[in-house]
Amino acid sequence: MIFGLIFGLTNVKPIPAIILAQAINGIILPFIASIVLIIVIALQNKNRTGSVKLNEVLLTVVVFVIISIGVFNFLKVIAPTYESKIIVSLIVAGIVIISILWYSFSKRMYEKS
Secondary structure (H helix, E strand, C coil): CHHHHHHHHHCCCCHHHHHHHHHHHHHHHHHHHHHHHHHHHHHHHHCCCCCCCHHHHHHHHHHHHHHHHHHHHHHHHHCCCCCCHHHHHHHHHHHHHHHHHHHHHHHHHHHHC
16 A cells, blocks of 8 residues: 555556566576476475376476467567567477476486385
């Protein structure tokens, strides 16, 4: 309420600040989700018998969607007329997910040997 009062009294439009905050959240959220995925896989690897658990699969899908949406929105801002935003965002999200999974599972194989 205090910030609303300040914006109202100074006749400052809060829309640019809101858009900036949303853009920053859209950039930070995929990184945080990726870190959570790495941590969950690392913690599951310590108690694992070799099978992939459902929560890892679901978390991987959620992180893939989060990264796809983040990249898509970023491309929408920097290149609004670019036609292949969806394809590029899916490819980038796929590369990130494959990299995370490769890192996590190669670390697991290294720890077993």
